[in-house]
Amino acid sequence: MERDNGSTQRLVVDPKHPNPSVIREAGAVLRQGGLVAFPTETVYGLGANALDPRAVTGIFRAKGRPGDNPLIVHIEGPEALANYVERIPPAVSKLAERFWPGPLTLVIENRNKFPAVVTGGLETVAVRVPGHPVALALIRAAGVPVAAPSANISGRPSPTTAGHVMDDLAGRIDLVLDGGPSGLGVESTVLDLTGRNPVILRPGGVTRRELEAVLGPVELDPSVDGQAPGGKPRSPGMKYTHYAPRAPLLLFEGCGKESMAARILAEAGRLAGEGRKVGILACEETAQIYAREGYPVVVAGRRSDPESVAAALYESLRRFDRMEVDVILAEGISEDGVGLAVMNRLRRAAGGNIIAGPS
Numbered sequence: 621m622e623r624d625n626g627s628t629q630r631l632v633v634d635p636k637h638p639n640p641s642v643i644r645e646a647g648a649v650l651r652q653g654g655l656v657a658f659p660t661e662t663v664y665g666l667g668a669n670a671l672d673p674r675a676v677t678g679i680f681r682a683k684g685r686p687g688d689n690p691l692i693v694h695i696e697g698p699e700a701l702a703n704y705v706e707r708i709p710p711a712v713s714k715l716a717e718r719f720w721p722g723p724l725t726l727v728i729e730n731r732n733k734f735p736a737v738v739t740g741g742l743e744t745v746a747v748r749v750p751g752h753p754v755a756l757a758l759i760r761a762a763g764v765p766v767a768a769p770s771a772n773i774s775g776r777p778s779p780t781t782a783g784h785v786m787d788d789l790a791g792r793i794d795l796v797l798d799g800g801p802s803g804l805g806v807e808s809t810v811l812d813l814t815g816r817n818p819v820i821l822r823p824g825g826v827t828r829r830e831l832e833a834v835l836g837p838v839e840l841d842p843s844v845d846g847q848a849p850g851g852k853p854r855s856p857g858m859k860y861t862h863y864a865p866r867a868p869l870l871l872f873e874g875c876g877k878e879s880m881a882a883r884i885l886a887e888a889g890r891l892a893g894e895g896r897k898v899g900i901l902a903c904e905e906t907a908q909i910y911a912r913e914g915y916p917v918v919v920a921g922r923r924s925d926p927e928s929v930a931a932a933l934y935e936s937l938r939r940f941d942r943m944e945v946d947v948i949l950a951e952g953i954s955e956d957g958v959g960l961a962v963m964n965r966l967r968r969a970a971g972g973n974i975i976a977g978p979s
């Protein structure tokens with residue numbers, strides 16, 4: 621169903637103590653088959669009733685999302701899993717106790733409880749319990765599990781504010797709950813528990829080290845950085861260019877911050893010489909180096925604090941769209957902790973345009 625721009629309602633909601641009448645209204649929209657965007661502790665999600673194939677199809681239509689890219693099902697607590705899954709692996713209970721509610725998505729077997737449109741036709745399903753009061757209250761009010769990918773047009777940077785959601789989806793969805801900026805700024809970690817060993821399919825808010833403290837050794841799927849030799853990605857979403865601003869992005873990685881700045885300046889000079897408007901994505905520590913030379917710089921956190929970079933990342937990428945640059949040169953950061961998720965998103969935004977440093 622096409623909607624005009626004005627027909628997406630935006631309701632402000634207190635992020636810590638969500639207003640019950642607003643949540644009731646949003647829950648009813650979901651139960652009736654509508655689409656509701658809402659804040660989570662990672663990014664904004666676009667929710668539909670996961671048990672209603674028609675409602676879920678609406679998510680794919682609104683986002684322009686490829687039908688083989690499965691959705692994450694959001695539930696209100698680990699107990700709810702028993703309603704939908706026959707055999708809950710012991711690892712799920714251990715992980716749920718430590719990380720739920722929180723930014724960890726678990727891939728487990730789906731015994732036909734969730735429709736194929738949710739799972740992309742796979743025999744597995746991805747589930748998580750979100751750690752945001754608005755998200756939890758909404759799922760409870762809806763009384764159904766909520767399938768929700770990020771609330772952006774497919775391929776664009778994920779939304780971390782209700783404004784980002786409106787920029788992409790106004791007129792295409794029923795309602796946006798505006799609870800202010802989402803917390804972490806990058807998506808959940810997707811962990812596959814269906815094989816012999818647990819495998820990270822997408823790095824995210826929970827780090828590999830944190831998972832290993834609970835589970836022992838955890839593998840990183842080779843497709844994570846798009847470098848799997850011809851193999852089929854196990855997380856279908858990872859094969860698409862994603863998280864991308866409108867201008868092409870060139871990512872610089874793998875060297876000390878001074879030599880990185882020197883190489884970025886050299887490339888910026890070359891491109892500017894060709895008459896192109898260059899924007900630079902930098903951390904606080906080095907931003908001045910580029911600003912001094914007159915380049916427009918967007919500052920995304922401090923490289924010494926990868927969480928600050930994660931929180932600023934998507935807003936920074938969207939800012940380049942508003943600045944209308946022709947090309948973006950982006951500083952890489954260390955892959956420690958949540959830095960792995962940041963670098964994964966930047967590599968995908970770069971779509972292979974990566975300049976590796978001296979090893």
Ligand code: AMP
Pocket residue numbers: 689690691692727739742744745746768769770807810821822854855856857858
């Ligand atoms: P999004 O909700 O847009 O942030 O994307 C969800 C991510 O989870 C995508 O990368 C999906 O491919 C992945 N995912 C969802 N369900 C499954 C599943 N059953 N098996 C593997 N990956 C999944």
Ligand code: MG
Pocket residue numbers: 769770778
């Ligand atoms: Mg997404």
